[in-house]
Amino acid sequence: xxxxxxxxxxxxxxxxxxxxxxxxxxxxxxxxxxxxxxxxxxxxxxxxxxxxxxxxxxxxxxxxxxxxxxxxxxxxxxxxxxxxxxxxxxxxxxxxxxxxxxxxxxxxxxxxxxxxxxxxxxxxxxxxxxxxxxxxxxxxxxxxxxxxxxxxxxxxxxxxxxxxxxxxxxxxxxxxxxxxxxxxxxxxxxxxxxxxxxxxxxxxxxxxxxxxxxxxxxxxxxxxxxxxxxxxxxxxxxxxxxxxxxxxxxxxxxxxxxxxxxxxxxxxxxx
Numbered sequence: 001x002x003x004x005x006x007x008x009x010x011x012x013x014x015x016x017x018x019x020x021x022x023x024x025x026x027x028x029x030x031x032x033x034x035x036x037x038x039x040x041x042x043x044x045x046x047x048x049x050x051x052x053x054x055x056x057x058x059x060x061x062x063x064x065x066x067x068x069x070x071x072x073x074x075x076x077x078x079x080x081x082x083x084x085x086x087x088x089x090x091x092x093x094x095x096x097x098x099x100x101x102x103x104x105x106x107x108x109x110x111x112x113x114x115x116x117x118x119x120x121x122x123x124x125x126x127x128x129x130x131x132x133x134x135x136x137x138x139x140x141x142x143x144x145x146x147x148x149x150x151x152x153x154x155x156x157x158x159x160x161x162x163x164x165x166x167x168x169x170x171x172x173x174x175x176x177x178x179x180x181x182x183x184x185x186x187x188x189x190x191x192x193x194x195x196x197x198x199x200x201x202x203x204x205x206x207x208x209x210x211x212x213x214x215x216x217x218x219x220x221x222x223x224x225x226x227x228x229x230x231x232x233x234x235x236x237x238x239x240x241x242x243x244x245x246x247x248x249x250x251x252x253x254x255x256x257x258x259x260x261x262x263x264x265x266x267x268x269x270x271x
Contacts (some may be wrong), residue, residue: 004244005086008237014203016044026268030201033096033185033200034239035236035237035238035239037105037233037234037236037237037238037239037240037241038081038239038240038242038243038269039239040105040240041081041083041240041243042081042082042083042198044083045075045083045084045104046076046078046083046085046086047081047083047084047085047086047105048086048103048104048105048106049074049085049087049088049104049105049106049107049108049161050088050095050098050099050103050104050106050107050108050109051066051070051071051074051086051087051088051089051108051109052066052090052091052092052095052109053066053089054092054155054182054183054184054185054186055068055109055110055184055202055205055223056068056185056205056208057069057112057204057208057264057265058073058109058186058202058205059109059205061089062152065115066087066089067182068259069204069261069264069265069269070108070109070110070254071085072260072263072264073108073126073251073257073260074087075109075143075255076256076260077108077231077244077247077248077249077251079092080246080247080250080251081243081244081247083179083221088103088104088131089196090104091182091183092101092109092155092156092157092158092182092183093156093157093182095107095109095111096117096120096121096177096232098235099121099232099234100120100121100228101136103134104109104241105237105263106231106232106233106240106244107121107231107232108126108231108232109135110129110202110204110205110229111123111227111229111230112129112158112159112227112228113125113227113228113229114159116209117232119137120233120235121132121232121233121234121235122232122233122234122237122241123228123233124229124230124231124233124241124244124245124248124250125228125229125230126229126230126231126242126248126257127228127229127257127261127270128176128226128227128228128246128269128270129202129203129204129226129227129229129238129269129270130198130202130203130204130222130223130224130225130226130227130270131159131160131163131201131202131203131222131223131224131227132200132201132202132206132219132220132221132222132223133198133199133200133219133220133221133222133223134196134198134199134200134201134206134209134210134217134219134220135198135199135217135218135219135220136191136192136194136196136197136198136216136217137215137216137217137218139197139198139219139220140218141197141221142169142197142220142221143221144171144172144223145172146221146245147164147172147175147198148172148174148175149174149175149176150175150176150178150197151178151179151195151196151197151198152164152174152177152178152179152196152198152199152200153178153180153181153188153190153191153196153197153198153199153200154174154178154179154180154181154187154199154200154201155180155181155182155184155187155201156181156182157180158179158251159224159227160200160201160202160223160224161178161180163177163200163223163224164178166201176202179195179196185203187199187201188209188217191216191217192213192216192217198220200223203222204264204265204269206219207219207265211247226270231244231248
């Protein structure tokens with residue numbers, strides 16, 4: 001072998017070793033080697049899902065069982081991962097802190113994806129929802145401006161709550177009062193009992209109560225255009241997040257998300 005050829009051979013050999021090492025480092029750093037989050041779920045053979053069961057028809061308790069749109073879809077997602085879904089009923093005001101404290105694997109409870117929440121957790125978007133004004137019969141709120149002089153009821157620590165607080169601060173300063181409650185069921189009860197005029201809430205929940213108690217409630221206007229809702233997972237659970245993203249995409253592609261949505265709402269959510 002000529003000296004130049006031998007030198008070229010050595011250089012190629014060294015380059016090959018370096019590329020292998022870099023490839024291995026990249027694989028480990030990218031999460032391909034595993035952060036353990038997906039393995040944890042598969043080893044346990046269950047996906048523990050937190051839901052706020054005061055939010056029908058998205059998630060609520062019926063005959064002692066947790067049911068709803070999010071529940072059915074979470075079960076389908078768990079199937080994609082080869083595990084069973086296990087549901088934990090959690091108060092909304094503590095649901096994010098419970099996730100970061102590792103009490104469950106994820107939250108799937110109609111949670112809007114916001115910049116503030118993205119600072120705490122990652123999201124996998126799976127649907128979009130608008131928000132509506134649900135008025136007590138005899139009251140009709142069609143626009144933001146018509147909230148003036150009204151007692152507005154919301155579920156605490158929600159996008160609806162933030163929306164109404166922002167209106168009162170900037171554009172509809174004469175909102176009479178904002179009353180917030182831990183659960184949506186309590187918010188609707190407040191209006192039914194005459195202590196509030198209108199609720200701002202996600203459209204499917206508003207439809208549920210308007211259909212269930214048409215003598216009391218009616219949807220009278222749209223507050224917020226459809227916004228994304230997502231599955232919340234811990235920042236460090238990259239493997240699980242990636243697996244959930246794939247599961248959701250597969251279920252969207254094969255029509256399962258649309259089918260579950262039509263079962264609960266008669267149409268595709270957010271359309």
